[in-house]
Amino acid sequence: MVNSNVDALGIIFPNSHDALVPELVGERLMASIPFASRYRIIDFMLSNMVNSGIGNVSIIVRKNYHSLMDHLGSGREWDLTRKNGGLNIVPPFAEKTVKVYSGRVEALASILDFLRHQKEKYVVMSDTDIAVNFDFSAMLKAHVESGADVTVAYTEEKLPENFLANRQESKEFYYTLKLNDGRVTEMEINSKDTGVTNFSMGIYIMEREFLIRQVSYAYTHGYVNFERDVLMAQLDTLNVQAFCHKGYIAHITSLKSYFDENMKLLDEENLNGLFTPNPIYTKIRDDNPTRYINGAKVNNIMAADGCVIEGEVENSVLFRGVKIAKGAKVKNCVLMQDTVVEAGADIEYLVSDKNVTITAGKEVKGTDTFPVYVAKYQTV
Amino acid sequence: MAKEMIAMLLAGGQGSRLYALTQKLAKPAVPFGGKYRIIDFPLSNCVNSGIDTVGILTQYQPMVLNEYIGNGQPWDLDRLHGGVHVLPPYQKASGSDWYKGTANAIYQNISFIERYSPQYVIILSGDQICKQDYSDFLRFHKEKGAEFSVAVMEVPWDEASRFGLMVTDDNDKITEFQEKPKNPKSNLASMGIYIFNWDILKKYLIEDEADPNSENDFGNNIIPNLLRDGRNMYAYHFNGYWKDVGTISSLWEANMEVLDPEHSGINLFDERWKIYSRNSGMTGHRIKPGAVVENSMITDGCQISGTVKHSILFAGVQVEAGAVVEDAVVMGGTVIKAGAVVQHCIVAENVVIGENAVVGAMPSDGEKGVATVGSNVYIGDGAKIGPNAMVSDNVKGGEEQW
Numbered sequence: 001m002v003n004s005n006v007d008a009l010g011i012i013f014p015n016s017h018d019a020l021v022p023e024l025v026g027e028r029l030m031a032s033i034p035f036a037s038r039y040r041i042i043d044f045m046l047s048n049m050v051n052s053g054i055g056n057v058s059i060i061v062r063k064n065y066h067s068l069m070d071h072l073g074s075g076r077e078w079d080l081t082r083k084n085g086g087l088n089i090v091p092p093f094a095e096k097t098v099k100v101y102s103g104r105v106e107a108l109a110s111i112l113d114f115l116r117h118q119k120e121k122y123v124v125m126s127d128t129d130i131a132v133n134f135d136f137s138a139m140l141k142a143h144v145e146s147g148a149d150v151t152v153a154y155t156e157e158k159l160p161e162n163f164l165a166n167r168q169e170s171k172e173f174y175y176t177l178k179l180n181d182g183r184v185t186e187m188e189i190n191s192k193d194t195g196v197t198n199f200s201m202g203i204y205i206m207e208r209e210f211l212i213r214q215v216s217y218a219y220t221h222g223y224v225n226f227e228r229d230v231l232m233a234q235l236d237t238l239n240v241q242a243f244c245h246k247g248y249i250a251h252i253t254s255l256k257s258y259f260d261e262n263m264k265l266l267d268e269e270n271l272n273g274l275f276t277p278n279p280i281y282t283k284i285r286d287d288n289p290t291r292y293i294n295g296a297k298v299n300n301i302m303a304a305d306g307c308v309i310e311g312e313v314e315n316s317v318l319f320r321g322v323k324i325a326k327g328a329k330v331k332n333c334v335l336m337q338d339t340v341v342e343a344g345a346d347i348e349y350l351v352s353d354k355n356v357t358i359t360a361g362k363e364v365k366g367t368d369t370f371p372v373y374v375a376k377y378q379t380v
Numbered sequence: 381m382a383k384e385m386i387a388m389l390l391a392g393g394q395g396s397r398l399y400a401l402t403q404k405l406a407k408p409a410v411p412f413g414g415k416y417r418i419i420d421f422p423l424s425n426c427v428n429s430g431i432d433t434v435g436i437l438t439q440y441q442p443m444v445l446n447e448y449i450g451n452g453q454p455w456d457l458d459r460l461h462g463g464v465h466v467l468p469p470y471q472k473a474s475g476s477d478w479y480k481g482t483a484n485a486i487y488q489n490i491s492f493i494e495r496y497s498p499q500y501v502i503i504l505s506g507d508q509i510c511k512q513d514y515s516d517f518l519r520f521h522k523e524k525g526a527e528f529s530v531a532v533m534e535v536p537w538d539e540a541s542r543f544g545l546m547v548t549d550d551n552d553k554i555t556e557f558q559e560k561p562k563n564p565k566s567n568l569a570s571m572g573i574y575i576f577n578w579d580i581l582k583k584y585l586i587e588d589e590a591d592p593n594s595e596n597d598f599g600n601n602i603i604p605n606l607l608r609d610g611r612n613m614y615a616y617h618f619n620g621y622w623k624d625v626g627t628i629s630s631l632w633e634a635n636m637e638v639l640d641p642e643h644s645g646i647n648l649f650d651e652r653w654k655i656y657s658r659n660s661g662m663t664g665h666r667i668k669p670g671a672v673v674e675n676s677m678i679t680d681g682c683q684i685s686g687t688v689k690h691s692i693l694f695a696g697v698q699v700e701a702g703a704v705v706e707d708a709v710v711m712g713g714t715v716i717k718a719g720a721v722v723q724h725c726i727v728a729e730n731v732v733i734g735e736n737a738v739v740g741a742m743p744s745d746g747e748k749g750v751a752t753v754g755s756n757v758y759i760g761d762g763a764k765i766g767p768n769a770m771v772s773d774n775v776k777g778g779e780e781q782w
Binding site: 022036037038266275280284289290296300301308317318319 | 666673678
């Protein structure tokens with residue numbers, strides 16, 4: 001391998017944390033949620049891997065993955081249409097009945113054979129509930145230098161608000177780390193710590209052979225959860241090191257946080273934090289540039305190509321192909337692809353999914369703490 | 381596998397009348413319409429018409445063009461059999477030649493065309509902005525039983541003498557060809573787009589090559605020779621939008637017309653006839669607090685804090701607070717600093733326009749010049765570029781150039 005490439009393969013779990021955003025994953029999964037005006041959230045992790053020199057990426061899908069397949073195609077936009085490696089989408093395996101994995105251990109067990117036949121020495125694993133510009137090669141370097149069995153990436157930050165709020169029992173776990181000189185001594189599930197914590201990013205690096213051994217053992221013993229049943233159970237014997245990410249990060253943990261994280265990108269510093277130093281790739285739609293027609297009034301927005309704007313827009317994020325007619329008012333909104341806001345409509349604090357139409361003269365307003373969500377193809 | 385029709389795209393033109401814009405790149409690679417290059421139009425027309433094999437004949441400054449075309453993937457022209465091929469002049473066992481003329485360029489690539497055994501070859505030009513369905517042109521060619529057809533546009537009679545004109549009978553059969561005549565007998569101007577039966581084209585190319593006095597040009601040699609021999613030649617009427625963007629003013633005008641599709645007829649917003657291009661890969665554009673944007677086209681990566689009126693901005697253009705951009709075409713990566721005024725002009729790629737600099741001016745009595753700034757030029761703070769200026773070198777702060 002030349003220096004610019006790393007000797008690792010990537011594994012992405014696109015369905016992890018689906019349950020946090022039930023509205024947005026009605027017909028898709030976490031990985032294919034549109035984000036930042038022209039991306040899907042998986043674009044960040046895929047681009048990070050590719051930019052770090054990882055050219056062999058497996059995506060183990062669980063359900064609702066049509067939109068993801070459509071988005072990824074052959075992987076060309078991420079330069080993952082490769083003879084060796086490239087993009088590998090692993091659907092649930094059907095034998096008599098379709099078996100859907102219930103935990104990461106099962107998911108990995110389903111590709112053990114594949115893993116055994118790869119040539120990369122290391123494995124990088126990640127979920128897709130975060131948008132971040134992340135350098136896997138730096139993390140791998142730290143992993144190798146520390147001699148760790150496993151390295152986990154984390155950020156030092158407060159836990160998302162909705163994680164701290166009392167809520168119904170959730171199947172989605174999140175992890176916080178207790179560290180001693182870089183080594184993880186304790187992992188806590190669903191902590192309610194209100195201070196700054198070591199919040200796991202769900203990104204792991206380990207040797208491929210190590211992963212195969214651990215998963216084979218765990219699977220045959222009926223374990224399901226990788227963090228709880230494999231890592232946490234062996235923290236005293238395994239050398240689990242932590243790698244701190246200092247840069248910008250966007251967590252999608254609820255519809256509200258989805259809204260907030262889009263809005264935060266209207267701030268220059270945040271946008272640069274997410275899109276530098278390395279480029280983020282996405283599927284191309286070949287839209288024409290966005291047109292601002294006479295009468296348009298815009299202030300503080302981010303917009304993708306293909307929009308036609310004749311009305312007023314303020315503090316909003318517009319995805320590709322959004323149409324805002326004359327006299328319409330859009331304020332503090334996140335409007336996904338091909339949303340149409342007809343003449344005279346007045347919307348505020350609204351998240352519209354793809355192909356939503358807000359008909360003429362309608363007034364729909366949420367609040368800053370509770371944005372209204374309009375589902376895919378709905379007409380208001 | 382034989383192809384019914386393949387396309388040969390003449391992209392070797394220097395575009396010398398675009399001056400500063402074509403110093404480092406061929407005319408077909410000149411950016412157009414916010415996110416396109418001129419060559420995107422014929423290439424997209426090909427793929428939208430079902431033509432999947434295109435040879436691009438390059439000669440002048442081909443680097444940018446070669447890199448832009450790449451493997452043809454953005455136009456869906458990365459094909460197993462066929463696809464897009466860039467064809468520069470090459471060295472042969474018997475020596476090497478530049479392309480001497482349009483016909484010679486095709487002649488030198490006869491073996492490329494033969495690989496696909498086409499029945500028909502369409503000759504396209506890489507310097508026109510036009511959305512055209514070549515399959516309809518081919519249908520016409522076949523219906524007429526033609527050996528050669530040329531696409532023609534009706535032009536105003538008083539302008540006719542600037543064009544190559546086709547004189548036709550009632551059945552669209554060509555009876556005479558007049559190249560820029562003083563006394564036009566027709567107002568049907570050739571668009572420089574031809575369909576040939578391949579066997580006929582090949583025969584005339586070989587014959588033309590053998591004539592030492594020939595200029596090896598389609599208009600001056602091949603077409604007159606076909607007429608001389610009484611071949612079946614027909615004129616196909618095209619009445620959509622068509623613009624030869626060979627001059628600064630016509631390039632500027634065509635860009636401005638994109639802003640007014642309802643009247644100008646060039647519609648880039650047609651879902652059924654998309655124009656494809658290589659993507660910048662930048663994030664969505666930002667209209668920041670305090671910015672004013674009116675009747676403009678803005679694409680990915682732009683950051684607008686100033687005022688933008690009736691202009692086209694390409695990917696990654698920055699307009700700082702207090703800057704004014706009006707009636708302007710600003711190409712990718714250009715930065716317009718605070719307080720600068722940029723009007724009625726074309727600014728090429730990766731230019732920096734310093735604070736409070738002035739580039740171009742709105743037209744006043746008798747003064748309609750389109751100021752032009754070439755790529756990678758640095759215009760210093762407070763510099764002044766007059767409405768007729770053609771700038772291809774850096775201009776120091778405070779200096780004036782007219």
